[in-house]
Amino acid sequence: MADLIPIKKVAGRPIPLRGNDVDTDRIIPARFMKAVTFEGMGRFAFYDVRFDAEGHSKGHIMDDPRFEAKGPRVAIVNKNFGCGSSREHAPQALLRWGIKAIVGESFADIFFGNCVALGIPCVSASEAKVAALMAAVEEDPAHDLVVDLETMTIAYRGKSYAIALPGGSRSQLLDGSWDATRSLLQGADAVRATAARLPYVAGFAKA
Amino acid sequence: MGKSLLDKVWQAHSVRELPSGQTQLFIGLHLIHEVTSPQAFQMMREQDLKVAFAQRTFATVDHIIPTDTRQRPYVDSQAEGMMSAIERNCREFGIRFFDGPSGHQGIVHVLGPELGLTQPGMTVACGDSHTSTHGALGAVAFGIGTSQVRDVLASQCLAIQRPRVRRIEIEGKLALGVYAKDVTLHIIRNLGVKGGVGFAYEYAGAVVEHMTMEERMTLCNMSIEGGARLGYVNPDQTTFDYVRGREFAPPAENFERAVAWWRSMASDPDAGYDDTVRLDGERIAPTVTWGINPGQAIGVDEKIPVADSFAPDDREVAEDAYEYMGFKPGAEIRGTRIDVAFIGSCTNGRISDLREAAKVARLGKVKPHVKALVVPGSEAVAKAAEAEGLPEVFRQAGFEWRLPGCSMCLAMNPDKLVGRQVCASSSNRNFKGRQGSPSGRTLLMSPAMVAAAAIEGAVADVRDMLGRK
Ligand code: SF4
Numbered sequence: 001m002a003d004l005i006p007i008k009k010v011a012g013r014p015i016p017l018r019g020n021d022v023d024t025d026r027i028i029p030a031r032f033m034k035a036v037t038f039e040g041m042g043r044f045a046f047y048d049v050r051f052d053a054e055g056h057s058k059g060h061i062m063d064d065p066r067f068e069a070k071g072p073r074v075a076i077v078n079k080n081f082g083c084g085s086s087r088e089h090a091p092q093a094l095l096r097w098g099i100k101a102i103v104g105e106s107f108a109d110i111f112f113g114n115c116v117a118l119g120i121p122c123v124s125a126s127e128a129k130v131a132a133l134m135a136a137v138e139e140d141p142a143h144d145l146v147v148d149l150e151t152m153t154i155a156y157r158g159k160s161y162a163i164a165l166p167g168g169s170r171s172q173l174l175d176g177s178w179d180a181t182r183s184l185l186q187g188a189d190a191v192r193a194t195a196a197r198l199p200y201v202a203g204f205a206k207a
Numbered sequence: 208m209g210k211s212l213l214d215k216v217w218q219a220h221s222v223r224e225l226p227s228g229q230t231q232l233f234i235g236l237h238l239i240h241e242v243t244s245p246q247a248f249q250m251m252r253e254q255d256l257k258v259a260f261a262q263r264t265f266a267t268v269d270h271i272i273p274t275d276t277r278q279r280p281y282v283d284s285q286a287e288g289m290m291s292a293i294e295r296n297c298r299e300f301g302i303r304f305f306d307g308p309s310g311h312q313g314i315v316h317v318l319g320p321e322l323g324l325t326q327p328g329m330t331v332a333c334g335d336s337h338t339s340t341h342g343a344l345g346a347v348a349f350g351i352g353t354s355q356v357r358d359v360l361a362s363q364c365l366a367i368q369r370p371r372v373r374r375i376e377i378e379g380k381l382a383l384g385v386y387a388k389d390v391t392l393h394i395i396r397n398l399g400v401k402g403g404v405g406f407a408y409e410y411a412g413a414v415v416e417h418m419t420m421e422e423r424m425t426l427c428n429m430s431i432e433g434g435a436r437l438g439y440v441n442p443d444q445t446t447f448d449y450v451r452g453r454e455f456a457p458p459a460e461n462f463e464r465a466v467a468w469w470r471s472m473a474s475d476p477d478a479g480y481d482d483t484v485r486l487d488g489e490r491i492a493p494t495v496t497w498g499i500n501p502g503q504a505i506g507v508d509e510k511i512p513v514a515d516s517f518a519p520d521d522r523e524v525a526e527d528a529y530e531y532m533g534f535k536p537g538a539e540i541r542g543t544r545i546d547v548a549f550i551g552s553c554t555n556g557r558i559s560d561l562r563e564a565a566k567v568a569r570l571g572k573v574k575p576h577v578k579a580l581v582v583p584g585s586e587a588v589a590k591a592a593e594a595e596g597l598p599e600v601f602r603q604a605g606f607e608w609r610l611p612g613c614s615m616c617l618a619m620n621p622d623k624l625v626g627r628q629v630c631a632s633s634s635n636r637n638f639k640g641r642q643g644s645p646s647g648r649t650l651l652m653s654p655a656m657v658a659a660a661a662i663e664g665a666v667a668d669v670r671d672m673l674g675r676k
Binding site: 019020021023025026029030031033034035036037038048053079080083084085086087088089091092106108109110113114117118166167168169171172175177179180181183184185187188190191194195197198199200201203204205206 | 219220221222223225226227228229231233235242243245246249254256259260270271283285286288289292326328329334335336338350351352353354355357358361362363364365366367368370400401404405431432434436457458461462464465468500520521523524527617618619636638639640641643645
């Protein structure tokens with residue numbers, strides 16, 4: 001089973017991905033999901049937003065040389081990011097493109113949970129802070145943005161911003177239990193006891 | 208204070224509190240399909256995990272299958288690869304697979320209720336956001352990601368935070384030509400596509416009480432489009448009558464015991480809610496989307512709203528929608544020319560949906576410039592429709608009658624929009640590119656409204672066809 005990998009701090013070059021209600025169909029169009037692994041998904045992240053029918057770049061920020069960087073990346077987004085389809089292909093595509101953390105105003109429930117399960121913190125900040133951060137990044141993108149889950153702050157170009165993350169997810173990331181399988185398997189006896197208490201598990205047969 | 212169904216189901220299925228503070232929740236029914244499960248099985252193999260409760264997981268194939276022929280191997284080799292993968296995974300992990308030859312293949316959310324697998328008071332999970340559909344039976348049903356599919360396979364549990372509950376009461380009576388689809392689009396239009404984030408929606412009120420099970424499924428199906436991960440209706444006599452006698456329902460000798468437990472799981476009359484919203488069912492008109500998310504919806508006789516009418520948060524998305532759709536603010540939606548009409552999906556691909564659409568199809572012929580298809584939600588739906596002669600009705604009117612599957616709802620199979628085609632669709636998402644063409648345009652509406660649009664060749668008011676009084 002996977003080792004516990006605590007995630008306390010993520011540092012990477014920022015990339016603003018503007019817009020409210022960005023759905024997972026946009027993050028990864030369904031036609032790229034015709035595969036039995038997640039490998040190679042990174043190249044299809046935001047495909048139809050980035051490329052025209054002939055595969056030429058439309059000049060999206062992800063392909064803008066100003067925002068090009070090696071190593072881990074931190075995305076900055078607006079409201080309700082990742083709504084729609086539950087496809088884990090969406091965070092997988094972002095992760096494989098290089099995004100290791102996301103800062104945003106708010107996230108859709110399933111997307112948020114999928115990200116935690118992959119060890120990608122989705123931290124939220126107020127509308128004003130996100131706007132300020134996006135502006136600071138667009139002005140000068142060539143610095144690392146640091147997401148610190150211990151102090152619950154992010155830092156960019158000497159400025160620090162308070163962030164929020166629900167307590168359960170924060171502790172999962174901090175103690176490395178974000179890959180939930182291990183903790184769930186530890187409760188195996190309790191699981192059997194719960195199942196035995198549920199009348200439908202035995203088809204409502206007389207006790 | 209009493210408890211809501213969500214409180215009771217949560218309590219009954221709580222295994223323990225996890226160190227993270229989340230709940231370890233037992234999952235009574237796990238459904239899987241070919242798109243979101245193969246990577247989960249790959250993780251199972253890599254981590255050397257066994258399936259904990261193999262008899263509580265059921266599989267089907269729906270997203271990728273062609274709807275014209277089921278000849279194997281599929282022409283699309285990637286689709287064939289996904290089909291072979293789920294066949295092999297089910298075989299090796301001992302999971303029951305409802306494939307074509309089983310006679311039960313269908314869209315996963317049509318199948319669960321239809322087979323009696325989904326039952327009141329249960330927890331349900333599936334690697335698919337429209338798992339919220341199963342809440343129609345009074346189940347607590349979550350859409351999950353692939354890593355969580357692995358978790359459920361390995362442990363039959365999810366690590367999850369309890370949502371808050373918003374009760375949505377829809378009072379009054381729906382007018383002729385107004386369906387559950389219109390109710391759900393109306394709700395999302397009013398509460399917004401992010402209004403439900405963090406909430407479970409409990410649907411109630413006279414309109415919901417009078418709905419059939421299939422209408423309740425349409426309603427719960429689209430909870431996720433309003434941001435709510437799940438939606439449910441408290442189980443009542445309609446629910447019990449629906450479940451009785453289905454293949455996986457409790458056997459007759461245990462049925463009354465089951466009903467007693469199901470009743471006990473319904474929300475108490477004095478249950479407390481985190482929020483309550485009341486809507487008037489009389490004021491709901493046949494509703495159509497004009498934009499790129501399901502909240503961008505209007506009554507068919509309204510005009511496309513102008514940017515100023517939106518809250519600041521939604522203005523930019525509205526501007527984006529005008530541009531993508533090529534529609535002008537202030538213009539009529541009625542009369543918008545369509546190229547394709549699609550009747551089907553887990554929202555509206557059940558027998559009652561096909562019956563309502565057939566009533567309209569009997570009244571005319573599909574305009575020659577429109578490609579119209581009807582895709583039943585499952586083989587059982589197809590058989591029921593055949594027994595009533597519906598395929599003939601549709602064919603005579605100029606619709607194509609297809610084999611069951613997700614089809615043009617998300618176009619992972621060969622059914623796709625081309626270029627900027629406009630599609631009147633009974634599905635659930637009008638996202639950019641959703642129906643297979645990166646520039647394709649989707650107008651969501653009820654199946655009867657889709658049939659009306661097919662016959663008019665343009666967005667029409669089904670009430671006119673059904674004889675508005
Ligand atoms: S019909 Fe559409 S929404 Fe429903 S499961 Fe299939 S692809 Fe998903």
